[in-house]
Amino acid sequence: MNPNVTTPDEPVKDSAQRRKARRMLILLFVVCAAPAVAAYLMYYVFRPQGGTSAYGQLIEPQRPIPAGLMVRDESGQPVPLAHMKGKWLMLSVDTAACDEKCVNKLYYMRQIRVLQGTERTRVETLWLITDGAPVPARIHEAYEETSELRADPVALAAWLPTQAGTGVRDHIYLVDPLGNLMMAFPKDPEPGKIKSDLARLLKWSGTG
Template sequence: MSTHSPDSSQVSRNASQQKGAAPKGAPQKPSWQRGRWMLLLIALICGAPIAISYFTYYVIKPKGGSTSYGTLIEPQRTIPSALMVTGDDGREVPLDSLKGHWLMISVDGSACGETCAQKLYFMRQVRATQGAERERVVTVWLRTDDAAVPAVVKTAYPDTRMLRADSAAVAAWLPATDKTNDTDHIYLVDPNGNLMMRFPEQPDPSKIKQDVTKLLKWSRIG
């Protein structure tokens, strides 16, 4: 009676199957490919809030009950790189150095009459009502002359940036209406330096607050 010893190739195949190796021809998904898809997924998740906020306000342009109170500025106007401002320290800097925050901007002469003071008050209150999010908002008063600011105004609005700027340069950047001037409005600039909204003359501060709150909620920039 004769016996046949298994050849070496057969022994190797059996050993591989016993160790749980995948059958010959089974598809294998490289680990580097899985990692690439994971990185792409993380990038999409991180970028979604920014994309949604800009898509909502610049593409969808809500109508009906969800219409914004402020007028959207189209096309977008970035802060001019040549627009310089001067603080109380006498140092001249580009206005776009304030990028990185949401800017609420008012324009007036330094004497700051009743309408000017009312706008500064509205901006201060809108910012204060944002709670923990208020640090994302900076209120800015662009003064169009070199006169002194009344002490009572400085005391009442210590957190407002009071900056001197050329009136012609400011007017060329900030659009008014056929019946108004830039000094009649409050403007909103996004953290990327884009002028995005103009609020009406004699505005309702509660409605400005609603617009600002929505923007801060939907956007994580700034």
């Protein structure tokens, strides 16, 4: 038989191989796109049935952590804040003096995280300190599980949205594991409602 002659079975085999290759490409795309798809679902499917919206203000369009937003850790080393993505981040912005409202936010974040039970390991609490003053020892000791990071207030103001009559120090913010700013909670928040929002997100999302 002439080796250059195509048999009737060969087109069928070639077609099957092409279909198999396409399926593999589609599967690879789905796996790679899964985190982005999860984030989309969290934004647009997150609202529970019955028309009840989330307590926190959903941030649309997405605001990823700016690549150039640097913070200093507790050892004074500069690191990009974006390097902390991978978990759900609850953020509070304030000065090191930390007045009563600041302490309340730190307390709320700690308790909200603890009340997530076994899911709490998926959540990190961050205090973004906007000056160089020392943190009072009593506050540092009370909230030692909250990371204290020094950040430029101008850079934070450019990234974090506020509501009418408020500033960045009035809110608790939530960042998703992909590094996108997702929610801003109201001034003087109801911690039980923040807990419910976060619990629902952790339930629906496989990321973080």
